Amino acid sequence: MxxxxxxxxxxxxxxxxxxxxxxxxxxxxxxxxxxxxxxxxxxxxxxxxxxxxxxxxxxxxxxxxxxxxxxxxxxxxxxxxAPIPRPAKNIFGIGLNYVEHVEESARTLDTSRDLPKQPVIFSKPPTAVIGPGEPVRHNGALTRQLDWEVELAAIVGTRAQRVSKDAAMSHVFGYSVMIDISARDNRRSGQWIVSKGQDTFAPFGPCIVTADEIGDPQELDLWLTVNGVEKQRSNTRHMLFRIDTLVSDISSCMTLEPGDIIATGTPEGVGAGRDPQEWLWPGDEIECGVQGIGTLRHSVIRA
Incomplete structure (x- = not known):
């Protein structure tokens, strides 16, 4: 459904x-x-x-x-x-969850070249969420390095506290699409929430597809274009930490509740990883999608 x-x-x-x-x-x-x-x-x-x-x-x-x-x-x-216009709590973001994105981030964003041994977790507040077609706001007083990241979002269906990896998928209600908009020059001493949690920085939708209609969430193509030019294309099979691991790991320390959202990370092709680097500016158009779920289209406007 x-x-x-x-x-x-x-x-x-x-x-x-x-x-x-x-x-x-x-x-x-x-x-x-x-x-x-x-x-x-x-x-x-x-x-x-x-x-x-x-x-x-x-x-x-x-x-x-x-x-x-x-x-x-x-x-x-x-x-x-947005399918959930106002999430009950912060979105759980997963950083550095595709091998190639680890490499490009290490090259341009001063993160470690070593593959993470545990999921890298950050958060985006509910106020970051916007629905299909709503504009992403570029605040030029805060950032000159606005970036894109297409992600598969997993939606929690039932309360999960210290669940095993084997039981984790039974707690997933369904899946959606999210763009993790990031102001790369707004990181603070290694902390990401200001970079990733600003208003409009979580485009989300267009729907939630229930888990029974997604055969294997680890075999989904995902892609993103800017002004019609493809920037990202990959498949969720390339995640370092699969969805069952993410649910189990997060629930080991924080209770997951119905409606909680896990943005599962992005593949290579972000603006910061390009040579020369590329950034989003007012007037740009972003389009992205995940196989079997749908597409998102957003304009970037001046804040």
Whole structure:
């Protein structure tokens, strides 16, 4: 199932929908029409657990003739927001999680050339999140080195505390796309949150695809272009630390809860790693995608 958060119009409330063949089907209305109580918001739906997911799947599979007419809209007639417009807590970012990106970062960003022996974890605050099509803001007073990183995002479905690697994937609800925007010249004594956590620095979406529809999350192509020129292309098979390891490692010290987001790292091809280095500027257009999930497109504007 592809799940989205949408608005009918600017003043309407944000609601949970399923994306089916170019239509957005309102999940709460779908439940009401089929005798089930289903949430209006994504975080509540994820927290409701497998029973809510099964109920929504069953009602969708009944077919369009059984769907509530007021709750079925052409996707082009709604505005898609970030699937989780306001995460409950900081996004867990994973740094240096592809071999080639470790090498390019060591060459240009003064990080170690040695492969990490444990996941490198940082965070991006909820206020960094923007939805599909919203602009990335370039604050020229703060940065002259704005960079891009396409990433697969894993969404936690059930509470995970000190889970084993073998059990970790049972805690994953689904997957999405995220761009880890980074102001490379805003790192502070090795700390990354100012570099990576500024407003609009976490484009997220366009949907969450439930885990049952992603055959193997470690076999997904991902790519990014700037102004139509390809900058990144790789596959999640090249992660140093796979998703099961990330969930297990983070949960060993911090409890993961429904709706938590893990941005799993980026492959080579970032602007800082190029010779000469390349940066994002107002007027630039970023487009990226992950196989089986969808694409994001964002303009860079002056803050």
């Amino acid at each position: 592809k799940l989205v958060t949408y608005r009918k119009h600017v003043e309407a409330e944000a609601r949970l929908g399923a994306l089916v063949d170019g239509l957005v089907v309102d999940i709460e209305m779908l439940g009401a029409a089929g005798g089930a109580v289903l949430p209006v918001r994504m975080l509540d739906f994820i927290a409701a657990g497998p029973a809510a997911l099964r109920a929504a799947q069953r009602l969708l599979e009944a077919g369009i003739d059984s769907w509530p007419v007021p709750g079925v809209l052409p996707a082009e007639n709604v505005t898609l927001l």
